Amino acid sequence: MAEPLRIALAGLGTVGAGVIRLLAANAALVRSRAGREIRIVAVSARDRVRDRGVDLSAFDWCDDMAAMASRDDVDAVVEMVGGADGPALTLAKTAIRQGKALVTANKAMIAHHGLELARAAEERGVPLKFEAAVAGGIPVIKGLREGAAANAIARVQGILNGTCNFILSTMEDTGRDFADVLAEAQALGFAEADPSFDIDGIDAGHKLAILAAIAFGARLDFAHVSCEGIGAVRAADIARARDLGFVIRLVGEADVDAGPPGAAPARLLQRVRPCLVPQAHPLAHVDGPTNAVVAEGNFSGRLLFQGAGAGDGPTASAVVADLIDIARSTMDGREAGPAFSVPVGELLAMEPAEPGDRTGRSYIRFTVADRPGVLAEITAAMRDAEVSIESLIQQGEPDAKGDVLVAMVTHEGPERCVAEALRLLDGSPSLTAPPLVMPILEA
Known part of the structure; x- marks a missing residue:
């Protein structure tokens, strides 16, 4: 069997400890599916003495997690620190620069810096994997x-x-x-x-x-x-x-x-x-x-x-699945595929769409003062904004503050019309709280 894939693990919270437990409990299964052992050699976290419910004695402890990514005996780095910037981003950049594969569950870091990291990974020819960053254990x-x-x-x-x-x-x-x-x-x-x-x-x-x-x-x-x-x-x-x-x-x-x-x-x-x-x-x-x-x-x-979508078991499952992918591909000598399906240079720079152009039905709830004329004011604003009302419900009794709830469902129409109706009502003394608008999804 091939040499082990050697891992440095940064971050020993719930999910980091879950990765250690999973690799121990399913060691034989992981080895057979990866084609080789996946072995943790070094770990790092903020608190060295905290009891995490797992045995860390077999791993080297590194106080400097970024330096851990430069070790000669590390093939891949697992980042479980969290946060869009700071130590997590420094570790990720260091790992890729040193030619190490990177696995992360850090959705904030990928959302803010994913293109930069993916480009660097492509240039170095190393895998960047983040299955655990979205929906925990679901392989979406x-x-x-x-x-x-x-x-x-x-x-x-x-x-x-x-x-x-x-x-x-x-x-x-x-x-x-x-x-x-x-x-x-x-x-x-x-x-x-x-x-x-x-x-x-x-x-x-x-x-x-x-x-x-x-x-x-x-x-x-x-x-x-x-x-x-x-x-x-x-x-x-x-x-x-x-x-x-x-x-x-x-x-x-x-x-x-x-x-x-x-x-x-x-x-x-x-x-x-x-x-x-x-x-x-x-x-x-x-x-x-x-x-x-x-x-x-x-x-x-x-x-x-x-x-x-969360928890130590499901998220650790997604992390180790990424490690198995890396173990297979690097053993076979395959090049790392692009992190976002296509190379960064081929990703489309799309302008944001205008939501007002979309059509649909909406649920709108108003919190209003319990006095005559309020309902007429609301319906007049809807009429002037060309919002067609399908149904309307008014709460029977006022609450302790004397407010009542008025809820309506609109017919299908442009979202900009609903926004215009709310603009017409903005600042009205009849409304005692901001309206709540929720779209109605199509089945």
């Missing part, structure tokens, strides 16, 4: 990059953040409101002490940018990912959605506006927002801290990838 990157490689992808939609999905599905099951369920998610370890990265949609936005680059052959463009979180969603919204035959989920969606032949170059739309999802849509049945991605291929049709 490999599925899009390899399994669906013969297809033109029309759209990618996904539930990409398990924290938000746990909160929304728990609100749905229990009728409790956002703040109460968020506190439970934090107590259970599904949400951080500062949950803003998750609940504001940033985490899902990083993952969506990576998926869009692979699905459409586009240059990474996180700066133009529109991110809206779930903090404004109320239990009343979820109840109304259920009455209408929908569930509410935080959905990342990307598609390309190609236009007719001879038109302007294709434009890329990327956004993360809470949506009303019809029961017939596969994302409607994704509950708890689960992730799912739906891709529409022009020959494959609809593809669904679903599974655990």
